[in-house]
Amino acid sequence: MSCSLAVSISPVPSPSMGLFCNKSSFICSSPEALNLSLAHIKPSPSPPSPSPSSPCSPFRLRLQKPPPGSLLSSSASTSTSSMESGSSVGLGPGSGPTILKRKRPTRLDIPAATTALRFGVPTTPCEVVREVEREGYGYSVYCKRGRREAMEDRFAASVKLQGDSKQAFFGVFDGHGGVKAAEFAAQMLGKNILDEVVRRRDETNEREAVKAGYLRTDTEFLKENVTGGSCCVTALIKNGNLVVSNAGDCRAVLSRDGAAEALTSDHRPSREDERNRIETCGGYVDLCRGVWRVQGSLAVSRGIGDNHLKQWVIAEPETKIVSIKPDYEFLILASDGLWDKVSNQEAVDIARPSCVGINKPNPLNACKKLVNLSVSRGSSDDISVMLVQLGQY
Template identity: 35%
Template sequence: MAAGTGFSRSFVLVEDGFSNDGEERSQNSGQLDVGKPPRNLAVVRHSISTATLLTPTDPDLGVVGVKSASDGKSEYTPMIRSGSCAEKGPKEYMEDEHICIDSLLEHFDRTEGFPSLGAFYGVFDGHGGTDAACYVRKNILKFIVEDPQFPGCLKKAIRNAYLKADQAFAENSTVDVSSGTTALTTLVFGRMLVVANAGDCRAVLGKRGRALELSNDHKPNSIPERHRIEQLGGVIYDGYLNGQLSVSRALGDWHMKGPKGTACSLSGEPELQEIFLMEDDEFLIMGCDGLWDVMSSQCAVTIARKELMIHNDPERCSRELVREALKRGTCDNLTVIVVCFSPDPPPWIEIQSPMGHRRSISSEGLHFLKGILDGNS
């Protein structure tokens, strides 16, 4: 431990088990050696972090201590910062797309209908080419804000936008309608956060070291999706919907869908979850299945929290999550977005020692230790 850190005896320090080799690779889209996909190359867009790098108390510790929990002040206002990273990984083509908009006011250059705090993020994992992922990335936000339910009922507006984007893609003569994409979006509207998901990308909230999943992975073998598929006459072969697709919800893939208005086992309808941001909500991780195939949600939150405590930069944090997934042998494209809700790094988590040799540990501390064990497994 470096001198002058000033930890009291009530802190229990735990080795984190994650390596920082210091090497950083550029993730700019112009430097990706992705080859040529079946159709247009996916345009990988990155949000530049506006974070000021803060010097941690001791960057060499690699530990997380513990501090007090949120005092629950009602006047809490989130401050949005984001960073993203995308790599094609071991696959031949890059078919992921993503979008990061930290300010809806600046993006639309208007104030009507938007709160002072508004942001939008999306991860789109394409398959069968990049046409569907690219189309949805370019149009989904427009469909949301143009919906009659916006902004009065955000969940209805987002649901309608997904279905409209799916149908509009099918009617577009300039694209390959047999390509498809999963779609995971997050709309921050004031202190309201709305996550919509169709597919197997995942959004995970970091809440004082605890991972809180805000979306469900739509895999054909999951019990709710299996029931829905079978009720609609679909079948599952070896984990694949109708023997063709490893996800049960996606936009596009119109060779597997029926005419407009007919029920289909492959659905473009998203599941939605809405939460009210609190002071304990530190950051959000959005990632394609290339991340979650090799990493648990709690492990990702533990890694991200540790990184943010060191450098407080969501861009570097997203790169570290991608790097860790590559080390663990992911077989897919990788796209990760990290959205922070505070200008400050996550606080230390305190493990109290109330009396004698007895020790108690907070729920946050337990989740942190679980993440470490997951990370070393």
């Protein structure tokens, strides 16, 4: 004779199961329990009809028949019916202590995991910066995030280089395909340029030193084996000279006694010389939804990174060197988030009243006005504006 215990079958628990249930479905052995073994689990070919209070299960735990004359043998029928109904199994008051007390595990109703895992579990939070503003010796900068989840613009400012208050380096970097390239350029480009300038010790060859700094930064970033790229615009002030360089569509605009003068030219595939260079290298330029793109993909033709397009999207900058003169009022370095909505002369006209001819110049306010104007005209891009007061140098 044998007695059987009906149990509900639940899946093997997983770390994600805590999302759906609060109770355990495991049977834990105890000194007071009968000798139950999961090895005895086997399908029952003809399970009995379920009672209203007992859910039907295709598996049962089979209990070994107790030896003749034992206390349990005399109450086997009572034990069986009691365990089937989920109540504790024991003897009467005059028959000794309880032999078995076990409840049927609660049946698990597990919902579909796909929907719960995808929508019920929050994504890993990421650092989101909405606005950045900073002021330093001779410069102010204001950055505002567009519709992206994370700000991809970066900037760099190093003043009083080598202890000289007349030397400085500034840069604005507009990342695409992620922020890694912009971060790398902001950290390394100025250092690499200065290293090249010092190494060459030739003040008449600053153009080549800047070029070498850009190319070295690009090579080092490609070794990082990460995706993405960055447009760059930089200004090196040294020995009374303003050395402005760019790779991509970040732009530098000079206010010269109120007149705007662009010191850089945007590197876009729509430029005839850039398109010819790309096509000569075996690439192509295509018009996609009104925007010219390299290989139908990228809307700029130069920059740091972009390993998958490196054959055509080069890091070599274009550089212009001018001597700083008394009528050079300030320099605006900005990402295309500004220049796509605000013209060069508009930018100078809006910034100038906050910087020139007043007792307390407020260049940071000028940067904010420019950014807010671009936003009001519908810009959804990240926007970074840096204003350098050239009168300090």
